Amino acid sequence: MQPPRIVETLRLTLRPVALGDAREIYRGWAGRAKATRMMNFPRHLNQTASQAWVERCLRNWQEATAFAYMILLRDTGERMGSIEIALQGSAAEIGYILAEQFWGRGYATEATRALVDWAEAQRDIGRISATCHPDNIASSRVIEKAGLHLEGRLEDATSWPQLQRSNGPCLVYSRSFGGPRQPIEHAPLRLQ
Numbered sequence: 001m002q003p004p005r006i007v008e009t010l011r012l013t014l015r016p017v018a019l020g021d022a023r024e025i026y027r028g029w030a031g032r033a034k035a036t037r038m039m040n041f042p043r044h045l046n047q048t049a050s051q052a053w054v055e056r057c058l059r060n061w062q063e064a065t066a067f068a069y070m071i072l073l074r075d076t077g078e079r080m081g082s083i084e085i086a087l088q089g090s091a092a093e094i095g096y097i098l099a100e101q102f103w104g105r106g107y108a109t110e111a112t113r114a115l116v117d118w119a120e121a122q123r124d125i126g127r128i129s130a131t132c133h134p135d136n137i138a139s140s141r142v143i144e145k146a147g148l149h150l151e152g153r154l155e156d157a158t159s160w161p162q163l164q165r166s167n168g169p170c171l172v173y174s175r176s177f178g179g180p181r182q183p184i185e186h187a188p189l190r191l192q
């Protein structure tokens with residue numbers, strides 16, 4: 001099971017990350033202090049780190065385990081951020097990040113909804129989840145607007161390398177569909 005390689009929404013195009021994206025990923029968001037502050041991966045220190053991440057994404061696409069997309073503005077083709085949906089059995093997990101200049105215009109919600117809608121239409125997917133730091137109000141809103149509900153707070157469950165040395169708390173959001181259910185092992189997505 002694999003989501004479509006190209007996903008079109010009203011304002012966005014999602015397409016698989018590619019080797020030629022590493023520079024933009026590093027400069028636009030993965031290497032930026034503000035964008036990565038509440039992400040669960042260490043900020044990329046150079047373009048090589050972003051390149052390595054893209055290479056892992058390509059392997060994940062091949063192995064059909066996780067599907068990382070670039071989020072492009074449909075009108076201009078500008079690369080605004082990335083979004084990933086990971087599959088483990090009948091469970092899907094989603095994560096995203098945008099360059100700061102594109103925040104606050106509903107783009108993350110639009111991209112997230114498109115992948116949640118895809119997941120919901122799959123007979124073999126029974127649940128979709130997303131996690132975020134409890135202080136990440138914008139991300140909580142995106143998740144809620146995409147139709148997921150707060151399931152609970154896990155303590156010391158997630159690594160927040162830009163915020164603290166030890167593990168810290170995270171909020172878990174989810175939505176269940178009619179498809180098969182399975183016990184969930186919590187494994188946050190990592191952009192590293």
Ligand SMILES: CC(C)(COP(=O)(O)OP(=O)(O)OC[C@H]1O[C@@H](n2cnc3c(N)ncnc32)[C@H](O)[C@@H]1OP(=O)(O)O)[C@@H](O)C(=O)NCCC(=O)NCCS
Pocket residue numbers: 034035036038039095096097098099102103104105106107108109110131132133136137138139141142
């Ligand atoms: C989280 C992120 C993806 C949101 O992207 P976005 O395109 O700005 O999101 P949207 O515009 O779709 O929605 C943002 C919502 O959060 C709200 N919001 C943003 N900042 C907020 C704040 N400080 N306090 C309260 N609400 C806030 C907005 O008002 C909006 O909600 P509304 O539509 O109800 O008004 C973006 O801020 C980002 O990339 N952050 C850094 C990376 C990150 O944290 N990723 C998520 C990791 S779990």
